[in-house]
Ligand SMILES: Nc1ncnc2c1ncn2[C@@H]1O[C@H](COP(=O)(O)OP(=O)(O)OP(=O)(O)O)[C@@H](O)[C@H]1O
């Protein structure tokens with residue numbers, strides 16, 4: 331079977347390979363640009379200043395400027411500076427970022443009282459978790475009700491749409507005025523950033539529940555609350571779970587904005603600090619850590635989701651058996667649940 | 670019935686001849702109380718093409734434990750009729766009475782089996798069948814036992830804890846029947862429930878349904894577009910005509926019970942079949958020819974003919 335076929339899953343043995351390629355290809359591109367001297371490298375890094383007074387080893391000059399200096403020095407009979415092709419400081423090579431990634435956790439903060447990187451990360455995760463949990467706590471039930479009762483949706487969604495278009499960061503100053511300068515306003519911004527979208531997305535997903543299932547349930551005597559709880563909710567739970575997974579990404583976006591509000595904090599503070607010192611390898615390292623956390627969360631949630639909502643798939647699932655057993659230990663034990 | 674409007678070939682009244690046993694059955698049937706009644710029932714839809722009248726002035730009475738089939742050309746309003754009885758579709762005029770009580774909205778006294786598969790995919794078969802009982806607030810233990818009995822009854826005893834996606838189409842419909850019956854309805858509405866099944870599964874399901882109907886206190890309204898299926902199952906067949914959907918004829922089926930597949934060849938069956946044919950596919954002389962030749966030009970090479 332060909333590897334690339336329209337709308338056809340590749341054979342299972344290639345999936346890991348493709349997953350690895352997904353990361354290996356960008357890394358290879360980055361390495362090529364960093365290590366192959368004739369690829370890009372718009373600057374020259376001085377190795378020997380020659381006899382030009384103001385040039386120091388390690389300085390980066392645009393190639394044209396460097397050439398000008400060389401010509402100038404040679405025509406004046408001086409020793410011309412020499413150097414090697416280099417990329418701008420803002421594009422460090424992979425190994426430097428790798429070293430920074432390791433070093434970030436082992437290097438103590440420069441200023442006494444500043445946080446270690448891992449402490450910053452924990453703080454970021456706390457902000458995002460609280461903001462997102464708070465948002466989900468209100469938005470999921472509200473979205474479920476809006477999707478179930480059109481009257482309610484007509485009553486709330488115009489306003490939700492109205493607020494949704496106001497960028498959450500615009501509320502930054504307001505949040506600080508209300509909640510002070512520490513964690514609370516940041517949580518508030520993550521909340522504002524995700525909540526309104528989450529209500530609309532949830533309501534939309536709820537509305538897509540197969541109406542035939544609702545009709546079937548109605549002919550079996552299900553009404554109102556029971557219809558929502560026993561049919562609509564379980565029918566759309568896997569999709570709601572997926573929506574939530576995607577919205578967490580959205581929450582990370584707002585995190586970065588939130589963290590510069592009030593007292594700058596968390597991973598954003600670390601990034602800004604390092605950028606100020608022009609330690610771009612550290613900046614990349616921190617950005618990558620965000621990516622890694624996101625990827626890990628997503629993979630974990632997707633793994634759990636696939637097990638939890640196995641009835642959407644045909645595969646046997648131990649996790650779901652386990653959860654079914656957790657929920658109804660009296661009625662069944664794992665070995666007797668056929669999945 | 671306006672026989673005059675029929676063309677001569679369909680004036681064949683052989684289908685009206687009933688054997689003594691059959692006639693006695695119908696006499697008895699008519700003495701049973703009326704359980705379902707449609708009075709001047711009309712149903713209209715607003716669509717882009719203006720108002721569509723799906724049903725117009727339908728008057729029908731169905732007796733307790735009767736098995737009625739509804740048949741008619743595509744788009745004549747069969748599904749709409751079932752949905753109106755179920756309370757899923759509001760009427761434009763007239764009303765439906767169940768046991769003398771007017772219907773408004775769906776309720777557990779009218780179960781329904783749909784053409785598509787509507788089992789709840791997140792529930793096991795037992796839980797699916799239990800659903801109606803749960804809605805009535807029945808306690809866990811007895812509800813579970815009863816659901817399992819229903820599953821056994823439709824021959825799916827081995828699949829209590831399976832999920833719907835693990836079943837074939839025929840099995841799913843059997844569960845759907847069990848689920849509808851478990852809720853204890855007075856009337857079971859079935860909208861082309863076997864339409865998606867292959868012929869042999871379908872025959873099995875028909876036999877199964879007759880068996881269930883014999884043993885369970887239930888009145889069945891069975892929608893189909895398959896004439897043989899209608900004759901095989903029904904006490905009476907309601908023939909609808911399209912645009913607008915009106916009652917064309919309400920026919921007593923002269924084929925004796927118990928019904929078996931080999932009754933296809935009997936004269937009563939054939940007479941009935943012929944009559945239905947003439948109602949649903951009127952002879953071409955009645956109007957413009959049904960099958961005007963398609964405006965085709967030859968798209969194959971000369972000499973490569975298949976006929
Ligand atoms: N929701 C709707 N909105 C508008 N028109 C509708 C709707 N449902 C049905 N109709 C129209 O009502 C008429 C009857 O439809 P119905 O589905 O009851 O036909 P049917 O006899 O069940 O057809 P089939 O044999 O193809 O299932 C059709 O003309 C259809 O276009």
Ligand SMILES: [Mg+2]
Nearest residue numbers: 747748749860
């Ligand atoms: Mg239909």
